[in-house]
Amino acid sequence: GQNIDQPTEMTATEGAIVQINCTYQTSGFNGLFWYQQHAGEAPTFLSYNVLDGLEEKGRFSSFLSRSKGYSYLLLKELQMKDSASYLCAVSLLDDKIIFGKGTRLHILP
């Protein structure tokens, strides 16, 4: 079966750094997505990692270790608008994408 685990909720302070972890066990693996979803809205794409290592994009960075089945999303200089759910998703070999349940991130002033 396919399994993606990420924490249900996290809280951080405005201006700080937060790391959201994701572990996965899947049959087949193309790559790993991170999406952001504000309440009541559609998910929006943040990053896609295929190879091991860290990819940085502005305040957001995403890391992947294929051998460990592990990824994290790093958010720096947190802003109130970063309060949202962050979805970890795995792209399988048959082009299907399986999503984790998401991590709700609360930012405190």
Add this chain to the structure above:
Amino acid sequence: NAGVMQNPRHLVRRRGQEARLRCSPMKGHSHVYWYRQLPEEGLKFMVYLQKENIIDESGMPKERFSAEFPKEGPSILRIQQVVRGDSAAYFCASSPGTGGDEQYFGPGTRLTVT
């Protein structure tokens, strides 16, 4: 370049009625995916279609649910004889190709069954 469009945005149906959800992919995208999201839950894959073909419907209940993506027109997710448990947000996503292409999501249709 218009994004993925879904309509209606909100749909209320009484138990036993039919619900039809429409999705127009982004221009140039030939791959459409449907997901269901319950409150406080992640996105659950339902079905993956290309024009006139269902590629993978392993996430879709065998009864009452069907999906199509005709040569012309939007993709349709159809739920017959709706029950209260069908109340959820249904998101459509499209991508230009395969192998991990980014999926672009529509705004979703929120179905409420009374």
